Amino acid sequence: MRKFAKIINILIAVLFIFRPSKDKAEAGKPSADETKYSSVMVSLDKKTGLIEPVKIKVVTSKVSVIKGIDLYAMTRQAIDALGGMKTIVKKGDRVFIKPNYITGGLDGHDPVSAGEIAHPEVVASVAEECVKAGAKEVVIGEWVERPIKINFGGKEGKDGAQVQRLVDLLNKKYGHKIFLINLMEHTTYFRYFPSRTKLNFLAIPDLVADADVVISIPALKTHHKPSPVSLGLKNFMGVMPSSLYGEPRYKLHHAGLHQVIVDINKAIQPDLVVVSAAFGMEGPGASLFLGGKAVDVSKRIGGALVIAGRDPVATDATATRIITKDWDPVPANPDLGTPWYVNHIRMAAEQGLGNLDSSKISIIGEQLDNVKMNWERSDDNVYPELPGEKDESRI
Amino acid sequence: MIMFILNFPGRKMKAGFKIKVSFLAVFFCGLFIPLGYPGQVFSVNAVDSLGEWRREVVTGREAVSTNKALAKSEIQVYIEEPGKYQLFAYIHHNWRKAVPCVYAEVVNDKGVLYQGYHRIENIWYLDGESPGRWFMVSLTQGSFWELPKGKMTIRFWAGAKAAVWDDSSGQMESSISVDKFFFVPVCPSGKDSNSAWLIYPEAGDGNWNISDYQSEYATNLAKSVKRGQTLSIPAKVPSSGRYRLWAAVFSPEDNKLGITFRGKSYKRKVGVDIKGRDIWSEIIAGPVYLDKGECRIILEHLGQGEILVDYLIIFSEVSPDRRY
Numbered sequence: 041m042r043k044f045a046k047i048i049n050i051l052i053a054v055l056f057i058f059r060p061s062k063d064k065a066e067a068g069k070p071s072a073d074e075t076k077y078s079s080v081m082v083s084l085d086k087k088t089g090l091i092e093p094v095k096i097k098v099v100t101s102k103v104s105v106i107k108g109i110d111l112y113a114m115t116r117q118a119i120d121a122l123g124g125m126k127t128i129v130k131k132g133d134r135v136f137i138k139p140n141y142i143t144g145g146l147d148g149h150d151p152v153s154a155g156e157i158a159h160p161e162v163v164a165s166v167a168e169e170c171v172k173a174g175a176k177e178v179v180i181g182e183w184v185e186r187p188i189k190i191n192f193g194g195k196e197g198k199d200g201a202q203v204q205r206l207v208d209l210l211n212k213k214y215g216h217k218i219f220l221i222n223l224m225e226h227t228t229y230f231r232y233f234p235s236r237t238k239l240n241f242l243a244i245p246d247l248v249a250d251a252d253v254v255i256s257i258p259a260l261k262t263h264h265k266p267s268p269v270s271l272g273l274k275n276f277m278g279v280m281p282s283s284l285y286g287e288p289r290y291k292l293h294h295a296g297l298h299q300v301i302v303d304i305n306k307a308i309q310p311d312l313v314v315v316s317a318a319f320g321m322e323g324p325g326a327s328l329f330l331g332g333k334a335v336d337v338s339k340r341i342g343g344a345l346v347i348a349g350r351d352p353v354a355t356d357a358t359a360t361r362i363i364t365k366d367w368d369p370v371p372a373n374p375d376l377g378t379p380w381y382v383n384h385i386r387m388a389a390e391q392g393l394g395n396l397d398s399s400k401i402s403i404i405g406e407q408l409d410n411v412k413m414n415w416e417r418s419d420d421n422v423y424p425e426l427p428g429e430k431d432e433s434r435i
Numbered sequence: 436m437i438m439f440i441l442n443f444p445g446r447k448m449k450a451g452f453k454i455k456v457s458f459l460a461v462f463f464c465g466l467f468i469p470l471g472y473p474g475q476v477f478s479v480n481a482v483d484s485l486g487e488w489r490r491e492v493v494t495g496r497e498a499v500s501t502n503k504a505l506a507k508s509e510i511q512v513y514i515e516e517p518g519k520y521q522l523f524a525y526i527h528h529n530w531r532k533a534v535p536c537v538y539a540e541v542v543n544d545k546g547v548l549y550q551g552y553h554r555i556e557n558i559w560y561l562d563g564e565s566p567g568r569w570f571m572v573s574l575t576q577g578s579f580w581e582l583p584k585g586k587m588t589i590r591f592w593a594g595a596k597a598a599v600w601d602d603s604s605g606q607m608e609s610s611i612s613v614d615k616f617f618f619v620p621v622c623p624s625g626k627d628s629n630s631a632w633l634i635y636p637e638a639g640d641g642n643w644n645i646s647d648y649q650s651e652y653a654t655n656l657a658k659s660v661k662r663g664q665t666l667s668i669p670a671k672v673p674s675s676g677r678y679r680l681w682a683a684v685f686s687p688e689d690n691k692l693g694i695t696f697r698g699k700s701y702k703r704k705v706g707v708d709i710k711g712r713d714i715w716s717e718i719i720a721g722p723v724y725l726d727k728g729e730c731r732i733i734l735e736h737l738g739q740g741e742i743l744v745d746y747l748i749i750f751s752e753v754s755p756d757r758r759y
Contacts, residue, residue: 186560225635228671228749232578232621232628241578243630246671281632284521284573287556290599291576
């Protein structure tokens with residue numbers, strides 16, 4: 041009888057663990073304070089022999105750091121190291137990918153080797169993994185107010201949109217499932233999400249707000265005031281409608297950029313961040329026009345990097361650690377490190393979006409010490425952003 | 436109405452009195468442009484404003500313009516349905532260096548209710564010959580304005596900033612023009628809210644000509660020159676309900692446009708007559724019942740000659756909810 045009870049309990053525990061998750065669209069995205077990074081374990085009561093499912097907070101977030109030459113394959117490897125795209129994208133899902141393409145090549149140069157935008161191979165590789173995992177539709181988009189010809193490495197690139205060619209190849213192979221779009225022209229309505237800033241609410245384009253899966257693909261960059269780095273969390277500023285918030289989104293800066301970044305990520309709940317780091321940008325960052333300096337990562341550490349994680353805070357924190365080797369000061373607690381002095385990353389961690397503490401981040405692939413670099417920081421004293429300081433906008 | 440009063444066949448009504456009555460009728464009935472639901476107009480023509488901005492036709496649109504910083508004009512509206520609104524304006528400029536900034540405030544008998552502004556990026560990316568560009572921008576400060584029922588005034592003016600990040604004033608580089616104002620309601624939808632954005636015809640597929648920038652009209656647009664040509668534009672419906680379609684169109688001669696809304700399980704067609712004009716005008720189609728989710732808006736040229744479409748908006752007939 042006791043054996044039978046044990047079997048029943050095991051069955052209950054197994055059913056509990058593998059219970060079907062609610063449809064995201066139906067259930068609504070979980071709030072930021074829900075335990076996104078929690079899982080279910082089973083514990084055995086030695087006295088009764090009963091197995092109890094116990095919900096616990098996972099202590100670590102996985103971040104993969106892959107070094108190499110073949111960006112396409114490295115991106116796949118980085119995603120596989122997290123469990124593969126099938127753990128993120130389900131059959132029939134609508135995926136929205138936000139590459140950092142909004143700033144780049146404004147002077148007619150190649151924005152890819154300038155490190156201004158995410159590498160097209162990384163973007164295409166992520167899109168292909170989504171399609172292979174069963175995505176119904178993969179939308180790659182930015183909100184761009186300027187004419188379409190300078191989007192996505194258009195005028196910016198030497199021969200027009202560089203990622204478009206890769207997308208065309210994928211669409212030939214898999215059927216027309218990947219779309220490269222300007223959100224301004226493909227948004228029908230905005231959905232409003234709460235904001236802790238004086239704006240109270242933020243308007244997010246429907247294609248982003250209603251997507252089943254949202255992926256951020258930033259380029260590895262330092263940045264000028266008001267943020268020392270620009271990575272996966274900040275990348276989502278580019279989905280915000282400039283028609284509402286201005287170009288370049290000065291109304292969001294006025295409201296307090298750091299909290300705005302956190303609020304956007306709370307609303308969107310990104311499922312994956314893949315940092316493109318074949319080329320990057322140091323100094324004031326963002327673009328050559330603004331004084332940023334191109335970095336060929338291979339020349340610094342002997343290979344390009346792809347950094348990926350499902351926890352956007354852990355991924356940004358890891359990417360920050362990689363490029364801020366000798367930045368000082370750092371907090372007394374070494375587990376916090378330079379990311380703690382980046383306002384929006386610290387605030388995102390404090391508000392439950394993910395792990396910043398290095399003791400709670402498990403690195404897969406390269407050892408961080410082997411790939412750490414000392415990128416030039418912006419010369420406008422934007423680092424460190426100390427906790428408690430005024431949420432200072434650029435204007 | 437004026438003609439009716441003037442032609443009223445009463446002997447006792449003298450001509451002078453009739454004129455006075457006519458003026459009073461115009462004052463009370465026509466001074467305030469009604470905005471509200473259901474099926475009410477939610478756009479306001481800027482040429483109906485009074486003040487320092489001058490009337491002119493700018494790249495085919497009747498607009499008001501100024502090149503004088505802080506010159507003010509105002510237009511009176513009547514909000515029939517209280518609720519949350521975004522105030523948009525369709526604005527033209529041809530500035531290459533300085534940053535044009537348009538300000539607006541909404542005033543009622545209790546004073547200034549809200550103030551807002553928008554700095555528009557200068558168009559450094561267009562060649563020097565081009566006649567500028569039209570922008571749809573929100574003048575709302577914050578996420579929306581909660582407007583009470585009743586008459587109010589939109590007061591607007593312009594200025595210049597030396598740079599986007601520079602709060603100090605700059606020189607007005609040239610004129611700024613406003614074509615229309617839109618009060619776009621923020622509508623409740625389940626647990627959250629939404630508001631409409633423009634539907635750009637260039638996102639569509641079909642045999643209309645798509646232009647990313649058409650210098651004659653200083654905008655991006657879709658153009659059909661032949662009867663039977665269709666354009667299928669993707670759109671999304673935030674929640675099931677009755678909707679109308681608003682569109683900015685240009686057709687030099689009287690024309691007809693077929694509009695089909697095609698969702699997963701429905702297909703609804705409406706026809707709209709376009710009155711021929713040599714300037715841009717507006718059409719409103721519907722209402723039609725649309726299901727939540729994706730739909731295609733299919734435009735079909737059903738007349739003769741050319742039809743140009745700049746942008747469309749689908750707006751719900753659900754009244755905006757004041758509760759949040």
